[in-house]
Amino acid sequence: MGLTNSAIGIKAIDFGLQIKKQSPDDKVIALAGNPNVGKSTVFNGLTGMNQHTGNWPGKTVSNAQGYCSTKNQSYVLVDIPGTYSLMAHSAEEEVARNFICFGNPDAVVVVCDATCLERNLNLVLQTMEISEKVIVCINLMDEAKRKNIKIDIEKISKRLGVPVIATMARKKESLAALMVMVDKVTDGSIPPTPFSIQYQPEIEEALAVLEPVVKKIAGEKINSRWLSLKLLEQDASLNKELNTYLGENFLESSELSEAFRNAQKILGKYELNTDKLKDKIVSCLVAEAEKICHGAVFFERKSYNLTDRKIDQFLTSKATGYPIMLALLALVFWLTITGSNYPSQVLAGGLFWIQNRLTAFFLYLNAPSWLHGILILGVYRVLAWVVSVMLPPMAIFFPLFTLLEDAGYLPRIAYNLDKTFKRCRACGKQALTMCMEYIILKKTHQERACRFFFANTINAGNVNGSVRIMHVTPQYF
Amino acid sequence: MNMNSLNDINPGECAVVNTLLSTGSMRRRLLDIGLVENTHIECLGRSPGGDPTAFLIRGAVIAIRSEDCEKIIVTRSN
Numbered sequence: 001m002g003l004t005n006s007a008i009g010i011k012a013i014d015f016g017l018q019i020k021k022q023s024p025d026d027k028v029i030a031l032a033g034n035p036n037v038g039k040s041t042v043f044n045g046l047t048g049m050n051q052h053t054g055n056w057p058g059k060t061v062s063n064a065q066g067y068c069s070t071k072n073q074s075y076v077l078v079d080i081p082g083t084y085s086l087m088a089h090s091a092e093e094e095v096a097r098n099f100i101c102f103g104n105p106d107a108v109v110v111v112c113d114a115t116c117l118e119r120n121l122n123l124v125l126q127t128m129e130i131s132e133k134v135i136v137c138i139n140l141m142d143e144a145k146r147k148n149i150k151i152d153i154e155k156i157s158k159r160l161g162v163p164v165i166a167t168m169a170r171k172k173e174s175l176a177a178l179m180v181m182v183d184k185v186t187d188g189s190i191p192p193t194p195f196s197i198q199y200q201p202e203i204e205e206a207l208a209v210l211e212p213v214v215k216k217i218a219g220e221k222i223n224s225r226w227l228s229l230k231l232l233e234q235d236a237s238l239n240k241e242l243n244t245y246l247g248e249n250f251l252e253s254s255e256l257s258e259a260f261r262n263a264q265k266i267l268g269k270y271e272l273n274t275d276k277l278k279d280k281i282v283s284c285l286v287a288e289a290e291k292i293c294h295g296a297v298f299f300e301r302k303s304y305n306l307t308d309r310k311i312d313q314f315l316t317s318k319a320t321g322y323p324i325m326l327a328l329l330a331l332v333f334w335l336t337i338t339g340s341n342y343p344s345q346v347l348a349g350g351l352f353w354i355q356n357r358l359t360a361f362f363l364y365l366n367a368p369s370w371l372h373g374i375l376i377l378g379v380y381r382v383l384a385w386v387v388s389v390m391l392p393p394m395a396i397f398f399p400l401f402t403l404l405e406d407a408g409y410l411p412r413i414a415y416n417l418d419k420t421f422k423r424c425r426a427c428g429k430q431a432l433t434m435c436m437e438y439i440i441l442k443k444t445h446q447e448r449a450c451r452f453f454f455a456n457t458i459n460a461g462n463v464n465g466s467v468r469i470m471h472v473t474p475q476y477f
Numbered sequence: 478m479n480m481n482s483l484n485d486i487n488p489g490e491c492a493v494v495n496t497l498l499s500t501g502s503m504r505r506r507l508l509d510i511g512l513v514e515n516t517h518i519e520c521l522g523r524s525p526g527g528d529p530t531a532f533l534i535r536g537a538v539i540a541i542r543s544e545d546c547e548k549i550i551v552t553r554s555n
Contacts, residue, residue: 084509089502116536119511279497283513299536312531312538313522321525415540419526422542 017103019076020052022067026076027186030099032127033111034120035082038139041169042111043079046179051077061095070179073186078105084119086126087278088237100130101222102245106186107133109178114144114151114166117297121160121289128162128194129226133185135192136164137178142171148300155296161195196225199284202270203277206232206263213259218246229281232263234274315412325416328409332400340392347391351384479553483532483546486520492551493517499548507549511535518551 019028033039043051047066054063064079080099081092088094100108108131112120117138128134138151157164163181167174184190198204207228214231215224222245230238242250250256267277314320355376362372404410486492494516497504512518512534519533529540541549 087505089505119535119537122509122511279508279513282508286508286511286513286516289511309521316522316524316531318525411540415524415529415531416526418524418540418542419528422528 017063017078017099019078019103020065021076023074026067026074027106028104029075029077029182029186030080030103030105030108031077031111032080032096032100032108032123033082033139034084034113034123037082037111037113037120038169039082039111040079042109042137042139042167042175042178043077045169045172045175047077061091063095068179070183072183075182078103083123085122086130087282088235094237097130098241100127102241105131105133107135107182109135109137109182111137111139114138114140115147115149117151117156118289118293121292122285124160125197125285125288128160129197129229130223132192132194132223134162134194135178135181135185136160136162138164138166139169141166141174142168150298150300152296152298156292159195159292159296161193163190163192197284197288199229200280202267202272203229203232203280206266209266210259210263213255217250217253217256221246228263231260232267233278233281312412315409316415321416325413328404332397332404335400336393336397339396343392343395344388347388348384351388355380355384481551481553483518483530483541483549483551484543486518486551486553488520488522488530491517491519491554493554495550495552497549499545503545503548507545510537510539512549517554 021028031039031043043064043066046068048068050068051064051066053065055061061081063081066077066079068075068077078099080096083090083093083096086093086097086100088097099105108127110120110124110127112124124134124136136156138153138156141151144151151166153164153166163185165174165178165181167178169175181190185192199207207225210228210231211224214228218224218227227242239251267273272280315324358376358380359372362376480495481492483492494512494514496514497507497512499507516534521531521533521538523530524540529542530546531538531540533539
C-alpha cells in the first residue's frame with residue numbers, strides 16, 4: 001500500500017531497467033525492429049544528441065534512451081535491441097520481449113524495412129500479440145522506391161488494425177508524421193484495434209480452455225491470450241518475470257494448473273508436443289504476414305532481377321569470383337598502405353618534434369633522467385608511435401571498407417571465402433577484419449619498436465582461439 | 478512425391494520446403510528468415526569453393542552451408 005514500485009517511480013524495476021525520465025509526465029515509447037532496418041537512424045533522428053547509453057541490467061545487451069517531444073507531450077524513447085522475433089531465443093530477444101511486456105511502455109513503435117516488409121511483419125505480429133498500442137513505422141521508403149516496390153500503406157494499416165506510417169529516416173519531415181501518430185495513440189484519440197491471429201483449430205481449442213482462467217487470475221495486467229500461448233509453449237524464460245510481475249502465486253495457482261493440464265490434454269490428443277506447437281505457431285505467423293502483404297505490396301520488377309543475377313554470377317562464379325576479389329582487396333590494400341605513408345610521416349614528424357620540445361623542457365627543469373626516461377621515452381614515445389602508425393591506415397581503410405559494405409560486396413566475399421574459413425572454424429564474414437589486422441601488422445612490422453606490442457593486443461582481442469593462428473602468420477610476411 | 482534434401486537442388490532448380498530437421502539455433506535462424514513448410518526456394522548458385530550455396534528465399538538471397546542444407550527436406554518443383 002502506498003509505496004508501490006510505480007508510486008515511487010521505479011516501475012521499471014519489474015524488468016530491471018531504470019528509465020530516466022526528464023519529468024514525471026514523460027511517456028515511454030519503445031522502439032523495436034529487426035536488425036538493419038535503420039532503427040538507430042530513426043532513434044537518432046528523433047532524439048538528436050539528447051540520449052544516453054548503457055547496458056540492460058545483467059545482460060551484455062546495450063541500451064539507449066533518448067528524449068524527444070512534440071507540441072503536446074514529451075517522450076522517453078527506449079531503443080530495444082534489434083531482433084527478428086520475440087520468442088526469447090537469445091538475450092536480445094528476451095530483453096525486447098520483457099520490455100514490451102513488462103516495461104509498461106505507453107506505445108511501441110516497430111520499425112520495418114520497406115524492401116522486405118513481409119519478413120518484418122513477423123515481429124510486428126508478435127508485438128501486437130503482447131501490446132495493443134503498436135505503431136508500425138515502415139522505414140527505408142526511399143530504398144523501396146529505388147527498387148520499384150510499392151506499398152499500399154492504408155491497406156496494410158487496415159489489415160493490421162494499427163496505425164502505419166511510412167518514413168525515410170534521413171528526412172526529418174517523415175519522422176514528424178510518426179510523432180504525430182505517437183501523440184494520437186498515447187493520448188487515446190486513435191484507439192488501436194490490432195487484429196488477432198487465429199491459429200490452427202487444435203491450438204485454438206487448447207487456448208479456449210486456458211485463456212479464460214488466465215484472464216481471471218491475471219486480470220488486465222497482461223494480454224491473456226498471449227500469456228496462455230506462452231504457457232502452452234512452456235516458455236521457461238518467462239517464469240521469473242511472471243513471478244515478479246503477477247506475484248508468486250500466479251504460476252502455482254491450482255486453478256491455472258488444472259486448466260493447463262486440460263489444455264495439454266487437448267494438444268496431446270492432436271499429438272502436438274511442445275516443439276510441434278512452436279513450429280505451428282511460427283508457420284502461422286509467417287503465413288499471416290504473407291496474407292497481409294498479398295495485394296498490398298507490389299514489386300514492379302522482381303525483387304531479385306536479371307541484372308542482379310548476372311552481377312552476382314560474375315562476382316561469385318568459379319572463373320571470375322576469386323580474381324575480382326583478389327584484385328579489389330589488393331586495390332584496398334595498396335590504397336591503404338601507400339596512402340597512409342604520407343600522413344604517417346607527417347604525424348610522426350609532428351609528434352616527435354613535440355617530443356624534442358618536451359625533452360628540452362625536462363632538461364630546463366633539471367628533471368632526473370629516469371623520470372624523463374619513463375614519461376618521455378616510455379609513455380609519450382610509444383603513444384606517438386601508436387598514433388602515427390595506426391591512425392592513418394585506419395582512417396583510410398575503414399571508409400573504403402564502408403564503401404564495399406554499402407555496395408553489398410562484403411557478403412559476396414564472405415560467400416566466396418566461407419569454405420576456406422570454415423576449415424579454421426571461422427566463417428567467411430571474418431575475412432575483412434583480418435585484412436585490417438594484416439595491414440596494421442604489416443605496418444607495425446616495419447616499425448620494429450612496437451611490433452611486439454601490436455601483435456599481442458590484436459591477438460588477445462580476438463576471442464575465437466582458432467582464428468588466432470591465422471592472425472599470427474602475417475607477422476612473418 | 479520426391480523427397481530430397483536441399484543439397485540435391487542444383488543451381489537453376491526450385492523446391493518447396495517440406496520439413497526442417499535442423500535443431501537449436503540454426504533451426505531458429507531458418508524459421509526467422511521465413512523458412513517454414515511450403516516455402517518456395519530457388520537455388521541460385523554455388524560459391525566458387527563449392528560450398529555454401531545461395532538460395533532465393535522470400536525475396537532475399539541467403540547462403541546456406543551444405544551441412545545445414547542436408548537437414549532441410551524439400552520437394553523438387555518447377
